[in-house]
Amino acid sequence: MTDRNTLRRTGLYVSASSPVNMAQAPFYNEDMLIYDLEDSVPKSEKDAARLLIYHTVKYHRPKDKEVVIRVNGIDTIYFDQDMECAVRAMPDTIRLPKVESAAEVEQVSALMDRLEKQAGIPAGSINLICNIESFQGILNAQEIAAASPRNVALALSAEDFTASMKMERTKAGLEIFYARNVLVLACRAAGIQALDVVFSDINDLDGLREDSRMTKNMGFDGKTVIHPRQIDIVNSFFTPSEKEIRHALRVLAAIEEGRRQGKGAVSLDGNMIDEPIVLRAQNTVARAKAAGIKVGGER
Amino acid sequence: MEVKEISVAGTLESSDVQIILKPNPGGGLAVDLESDVKAIFGDAILETVYQVCREMEVTEAAIEIHDKGAFDHVIRARLIAAVLRAAKRDQVDWERM
Numbered sequence: 001m002t003d004r005n006t007l008r009r010t011g012l013y014v015s016a017s018s019p020v021n022m023a024q025a026p027f028y029n030e031d032m033l034i035y036d037l038e039d040s041v042p043k044s045e046k047d048a049a050r051l052l053i054y055h056t057v058k059y060h061r062p063k064d065k066e067v068v069i070r071v072n073g074i075d076t077i078y079f080d081q082d083m084e085c086a087v088r089a090m091p092d093t094i095r096l097p098k099v100e101s102a103a104e105v106e107q108v109s110a111l112m113d114r115l116e117k118q119a120g121i122p123a124g125s126i127n128l129i130c131n132i133e134s135f136q137g138i139l140n141a142q143e144i145a146a147a148s149p150r151n152v153a154l155a156l157s158a159e160d161f162t163a164s165m166k167m168e169r170t171k172a173g174l175e176i177f178y179a180r181n182v183l184v185l186a187c188r189a190a191g192i193q194a195l196d197v198v199f200s201d202i203n204d205l206d207g208l209r210e211d212s213r214m215t216k217n218m219g220f221d222g223k224t225v226i227h228p229r230q231i232d233i234v235n236s237f238f239t240p241s242e243k244e245i246r247h248a249l250r251v252l253a254a255i256e257e258g259r260r261q262g263k264g265a266v267s268l269d270g271n272m273i274d275e276p277i278v279l280r281a282q283n284t285v286a287r288a289k290a291a292g293i294k295v296g297g298e299r
Numbered sequence: 300m301e302v303k304e305i306s307v308a309g310t311l312e313s314s315d316v317q318i319i320l321k322p323n324p325g326g327g328l329a330v331d332l333e334s335d336v337k338a339i340f341g342d343a344i345l346e347t348v349y350q351v352c353r354e355m356e357v358t359e360a361a362i363e364i365h366d367k368g369a370f371d372h373v374i375r376a377r378l379i380a381a382v383l384r385a386a387k388r389d390q391v392d393w394e395r396m
Binding site: 050 | 308309312313314315369370371372373375376377379380383384389390391393394396
């Protein structure tokens with residue numbers, strides 16, 4: 001079972017109308033496998049896609065990944081059947097597109113309560129990730145993030161957001177800088193994870209590295225990807241390096257030693273270690289452990 | 300469940316199966332299987348087809364199966380979709396699934 005601390009460095013979308021992609025996706029290194037009922041499935045195939053997702057998640061579930069189902073929007077004709085299918089399939093998480101208010105999240109969470117009960121599934125066992133795709137979603141991000149204990153993350157979607165804002169989408173991403181900040185702030189306030197936008201050019205790996213570096217520096221916990229070749233690159237930015245881990249352990253060891261000696265102020269390599277540095281070190285060690293890295297003692 | 304009209308579900312893409320369902324009044328279940336792995340998995344595929352037909356109470360249908368190496372759960376999903384389309388049912392009884 002996954003929760004707010006589960007590793008979510010990368011989320012790969014897979015169309016639920018493509019059995020070959022659904023079969024191949026578990027062999028990559030994404031942390032989240034997102035079976036999609038929304039944008040990648042034509043209207044004429046929504047019914048068949050639900051059945052494929054249901055049978056795949058129930059009887060051919062990928063191991064060692066967070067299993068996510070993206071349903072259609074709450075205001076679509078597909079939503080009710082999508083939710084019935086998704087809850088009964090028992091994924092780890094349901095991903096909601098185009099969320100704009102806390103009321104929507106509360107409504108969906110209540111629906112999930114009812115469906116879980118009908119299906120005999122333990123209450124609250126399925127998480128939610130809310131996709132923020134419009135200016136209204138960004139304006140309400142803080143309330144959306146805090147709207148349900150099922151929420152484990154918010155995810156920003158740049159294409160729809162920039163369209164709603166009448167912006168031009170660029171690789172540099174300056175136009176979504178504010179939205180990115182707001183999303184991270186909202187997630188930190190609610191104690192959940194922040195997931196960044198996709199990088200659409202699957203042939204520009206240097207551009208992906210640059211974008212991922214910015215994503216990480218801005219405080220995001222992971223990024224949605226649209227092609228398997230992007231996964232390992234993005235994962236590397238959200239996995240602490242050996243150097244970072246070593247430094248973090250030295251910081252924590254110095255603090256511990258200072259505490260033992262009753263020192264009020266502690267320094268390492270000539271620099272004072274204050275609270276934010278300690279928090280960053282703890283975060284680094286936690287991320288390393290979540291990624292399965294053995295974190296030993298200080299060298 | 301009655302097969303009222305011709306329906307198709309699935310594709311000829313690798314790892315998928317295309318299933319064409321037609322009414323077959325008075326003819327029971329007539330299954331025509333085409334698969335590259337028929338020699339090895341033919342019996343298993345047919346077993347799945349007949350099981351789904353029993354579960355969905357389909358007793359009369361001509362079923363054409365063009366298998367491209369689909370897993371068992373894909374065959375089930377595609378056949379259920381084809382039956383529901385042929386029976387003109389747009390809502391799945393998820394409780395019975």
